Amino acid sequence: MEDATIEQSTKYKEFILQFLDKFKAGIGLLALVIVMSFLSDRFLTLPNMLNIFRQVSIMGIMAVGMTMVIIAQGIDLSVGSILALSGAVTAGMMAGDTSIVLAVLIGLAVGTGLGLFNGLMISKAKLPDFIVTLAMMSIARGLTLVYTGGRPISGFDPVFRSIGGGRVGRVPIPAIIFAVILVIGYLVLTKTTFGRYIYAVGGNQKAARLAGINTDRIKIMVYAISGLLSAASGVILTSRLNSAQPTAGVAYELDVIAMVVLGGTSLIGGKGSVGGTLIGALIIGVLNNSLNLLGVASFYQEVAKGLVILVAVLLDSLQHRD
Amino acid sequence: MADKLLEMKNISKSFPGVQALSEVDFNVDKGEVHALVGENGAGKSTLMKVLTGIHPDYEKGQIFYKGEEVRFKNPAEAQKAGLAIIHQELELIPELTVAENVFLGREPGRGWINRKKLKADTKKIFEELGIEININKKIKHLTIGKQQMVEIARAISQDAEIIAMDEPTSSLSQQEVKILFALIQDLKEEGIAVIYISHQLEEIFEICDRVTVLRDGYKVKEQAVADINRDEIVRQMVGRDVEDRFPDFKINDGKPIFQVKNLSVPDLITDVSFEVRKGEIFGLAGLMGAGRSEIARAIYGVYKNRSGDIYLEGKKLNIKSPGDAIDRGIYYLTENRKDEGLIPELSVGENMSLSILEQLTIVKSVISKRKEKNLVKEFISKLDIRTPGPWQLVKNLSGGNQQKVILSRVLSTNPKLIIMDEPTRGIDVGAKHEIYKLMEELAAEGVAIIFISSELPEILNLTSRVGVIYDGRLQSIIDGSEVTQEKIMNLATGGSS
Numbered sequence: 117m118e119d120a121t122i123e124q125s126t127k128y129k130e131f132i133l134q135f136l137d138k139f140k141a142g143i144g145l146l147a148l149v150i151v152m153s154f155l156s157d158r159f160l161t162l163p164n165m166l167n168i169f170r171q172v173s174i175m176g177i178m179a180v181g182m183t184m185v186i187i188a189q190g191i192d193l194s195v196g197s198i199l200a201l202s203g204a205v206t207a208g209m210m211a212g213d214t215s216i217v218l219a220v221l222i223g224l225a226v227g228t229g230l231g232l233f234n235g236l237m238i239s240k241a242k243l244p245d246f247i248v249t250l251a252m253m254s255i256a257r258g259l260t261l262v263y264t265g266g267r268p269i270s271g272f273d274p275v276f277r278s279i280g281g282g283r284v285g286r287v288p289i290p291a292i293i294f295a296v297i298l299v300i301g302y303l304v305l306t307k308t309t310f311g312r313y314i315y316a317v318g319g320n321q322k323a324a325r326l327a328g329i330n331t332d333r334i335k336i337m338v339y340a341i342s343g344l345l346s347a348a349s350g351v352i353l354t355s356r357l358n359s360a361q362p363t364a365g366v367a368y369e370l371d372v373i374a375m376v377v378l379g380g381t382s383l384i385g386g387k388g389s390v391g392g393t394l395i396g397a398l399i400i401g402v403l404n405n406s407l408n409l410l411g412v413a414s415f416y417q418e419v420a421k422g423l424v425i426l427v428a429v430l431l432d433s434l435q436h437r438d
Numbered sequence: 439m440a441d442k443l444l445e446m447k448n449i450s451k452s453f454p455g456v457q458a459l460s461e462v463d464f465n466v467d468k469g470e471v472h473a474l475v476g477e478n479g480a481g482k483s484t485l486m487k488v489l490t491g492i493h494p495d496y497e498k499g500q501i502f503y504k505g506e507e508v509r510f511k512n513p514a515e516a517q518k519a520g521l522a523i524i525h526q527e528l529e530l531i532p533e534l535t536v537a538e539n540v541f542l543g544r545e546p547g548r549g550w551i552n553r554k555k556l557k558a559d560t561k562k563i564f565e566e567l568g569i570e571i572n573i574n575k576k577i578k579h580l581t582i583g584k585q586q587m588v589e590i591a592r593a594i595s596q597d598a599e600i601i602a603m604d605e606p607t608s609s610l611s612q613q614e615v616k617i618l619f620a621l622i623q624d625l626k627e628e629g630i631a632v633i634y635i636s637h638q639l640e641e642i643f644e645i646c647d648r649v650t651v652l653r654d655g656y657k658v659k660e661q662a663v664a665d666i667n668r669d670e671i672v673r674q675m676v677g678r679d680v681e682d683r684f685p686d687f688k689i690n691d692g693k694p695i696f697q698v699k700n701l702s703v704p705d706l707i708t709d710v711s712f713e714v715r716k717g718e719i720f721g722l723a724g725l726m727g728a729g730r731s732e733i734a735r736a737i738y739g740v741y742k743n744r745s746g747d748i749y750l751e752g753k754k755l756n757i758k759s760p761g762d763a764i765d766r767g768i769y770y771l772t773e774n775r776k777d778e779g780l781i782p783e784l785s786v787g788e789n790m791s792l793s794i795l796e797q798l799t800i801v802k803s804v805i806s807k808r809k810e811k812n813l814v815k816e817f818i819s820k821l822d823i824r825t826p827g828p829w830q831l832v833k834n835l836s837g838g839n840q841q842k843v844i845l846s847r848v849l850s851t852n853p854k855l856i857i858m859d860e861p862t863r864g865i866d867v868g869a870k871h872e873i874y875k876l877m878e879e880l881a882a883e884g885v886a887i888i889f890i891s892s893e894l895p896e897i898l899n900l901t902s903r904v905g906v907i908y909d910g911r912l913q914s915i916i917d918g919s920e921v922t923q924e925k926i927m928n929l930a931t932g933g934s935s
């Protein structure tokens with residue numbers, strides 16, 4: 117009788133632990149929101165919430181691609197540079213009187229192409245992902261500087277500017293684009309064969325290949341998607357700033373990877389979700405916003421953000437240590 | 439009541455949805471070899487993991503070691519106290535060398551590693567064991583058998599008082615098994631106790647003093663090996679009589695449906711040609727490393743630099759990748775379940791459906807959860823897979839059940855030719871015979887099977903012809919009516935029969 121209750125209670129405990137484990141990123145976010153709502157009365161307002169969502173959307177879009185890359189046991193350090201080059205090419209095309217639609221499509225194609233190149237180098241030439249995308253980070257940044265001559269390209273048609281600056285009702289358009297990409301990313305990862313193969317390749321590439329999966333193709337596609345989404349972010353950023361900056365997106369890869377990892381996607385591969393990445397993105401967003409509202413100087417903000425990431429990853433590894 | 443070295447009392451351990459151990463008692467005396475047997479999933483590995491601190495969170499029970507109560511919180515603590523374990527799924531680091539793995543975490547030298555001593559010490563251990571091995575080679579370049587020997591060397595080198603061996607012989611050659619048994623004898627004489635887990639019951643009678651039987655997480659009985667016979671152990675394991683016989687041998691005179699001609703892969707296999715008939719079980723025998731798996735892999739499209747021709751049902755096939763092979767109706771069941779079979783972080787169901795996912799869709803590329811679930815349910819019941827449900831992560835199943843999951847993946851594609859590479863490795867008696875029966879059934883349905891095994895009795899009893907491989911070449915094909923163990927061994931070691 118007594119034993120039965122002990123067993124019962126350990127089962128109960130186990131259940132709660134599992135629950136906490138699964139939603140710990142969400143719980144962290146919730147805690148952050150609650151604390152902030154006491155610290156600042158400007159925090160928990162609809163405009164501020166929408167603002168946060170808009171701010172994270174550019175990196176969040178890239179983080180969806182990065183989630184797929186990391187689940188497939190890869191890493192993409194070139195996202196920030198691809199963002200800059202795609203934005204610059206789009207801007208340059210428009211300055212040269214190409215139509216908006218065509219300019220945007222060319223910008224997206226450039227990003228996809230560079231991602232494809234990353235994927236080919238990694239899967240076919242069997243080079244380490246870290247090195248390939250590090251090289252691409254430098255190449256794409258260099259090409260951006262060459263293409264722009266080191267100067268920003270500014271001043272666009274209002275239609276184009278509405279992509280990054282417009283709203284539907286009160287909702288910023290970038291936030292809507294982010295939401296759509298999140299949903300697509302979620303569906304791809306959970307409902308499609310391609311999504312399943314991403315997990316399989318990341319979980320055990322050798323086994324996936326012997327099970328008949330074209331593992332090279334999956335890897336190439338994942339990097340191409342990351343390139344495409346980086347380019348999309350580049351277009352949005354260019355539109356929002358009404359200017360393509362040659363230095364746009366510098367060090368974005370760090371925040372993007374942080375979003376993915378905070379969301380519980382494992383750098384070892386084979387595990388993770390887009391839902392987690394959304395939470396990770398919001399944590400970064402809320403943190404930036406809070407530090408601003410509290411008037412913390414921006415240099416300290418960097419330190420604070422780094423510490424939060426460290427603590428989150430530390431908690432995760434403490435839990436999974438055995 | 440001799441020298442009781444270890445006493446585990448009333449141990450219970452559960453996982454979500456599984457009661458892995460229920461009030462199990464287990465004792466080990468100084469200098470004895472104590473066998474732990476039971477079906478796949480009976481809880482053998484879990485009991486060892488509880489003992490060695492990998493599962494410190496067992497709900498109930500006590501462990502006494504040298505008369506004192508202990509509860510090791512992690513493997514390092516257990517190791518320090520003198521408990522070493524050789525895991526069922528090898529835990530070596532593939533990118534490190536043999537020497538680095540043997541002394542992992544215990545490297546000689548302070549601050550920096552004394553590489554000279556590291557190598558010298560490692561060399562000495564292997565010399566004492568009588569094992570030839572290049573200690574500077576990376577683990578990933580060794581055969582599984584050799585990797586297993588490295589694990590064993592690592593355990594020995596820890597000066598342990600108890601060494602738990604979880605299925606140590608499952609991928610050893612006969613030669614290596616002999617070495618291991620001699621080694622266990624030596625350990626015994628030094629007063630070191632060995633806990634020995636194996637599905638090869640013959641081995642129990644060869645080297646063990648006592649045997650404890652587990653069934654479904656309960657201890658059934660502990661007894662001296664001298665007081666029991668094989669059938670009785672099996673009965674205790676399974677809880678009923680099992681048909682522990684090979685199916686009747688049948689001559690196959692079907693039409694050839696599969697042929698390879700002049701199959702070669704530089705440095706691995708040379709000029710291999712043979713054919714397999716419809717509904718035939720064709721054996722490939724040979725020593726470990728002779729090139730049996732390489733032949734299978736060459737057929738399966740793993741190597742880019744393969745030459746030679748492959749025909750199925752009279753048509754010449756152009757197989758460039760495993761995906762191509764599967765599409766044409768050929769499937770290779772790997773011998774290396776952990777490294778090349780399982781996707782550990784995916785569920786039982788997701789692991790099963792992987793190879794025919796494209797057919798389990800609503801529209802192209804969109805998975806139909808319903809179709810997938812039906813398939814998974816069908817195979818879980820057909821192969822009697824013990825899992826709390828299809829959602830369970832495959833890494834949480836016992837070894838034998840994992841094998842059945844991979845086998846389901848193979849069967850789901852309805853192949854015309856299956857190449858089975860050591861399919862019964864690490865599988866309990868009952869399940870082994872289920873697999874034999876399954877092979878018979880498949881053959882009766884007309885499926886051709888190439889059967890690679892290091893267990894000669896299996897080869898002798900199940901196949902209608904046996905090809906013997908030596909040094910990457912097909913030495914000879916022996917007809918089922920003339921095949922004997924001696925003939926195979928003679929050819930497999932380079933002789934001509």
Ligand SMILES: Nc1ncnc2c1ncn2[C@@H]1O[C@H](COP(=O)(O)OP(=O)(O)OP(=O)(O)O)[C@@H](O)[C@H]1O
Pocket residue numbers: 453454456457458476477478479480481482483484485526824833834835836837838839864866
């Ligand atoms: N980490 C885990 N999480 C969930 N279930 C587990 C875990 N480890 C083991 N189990 C379950 O506990 C039971 C006992 O497993 P265990 O590995 O001890 O069996 P075993 O006797 O070693 O079998 P085998 O002969 O196949 O190796 C099985 O049902 C298994 O699925």
Ligand SMILES: [Mg+2]
Pocket residue numbers: 482483484526604836837
């Ligand atoms: Mg086991």
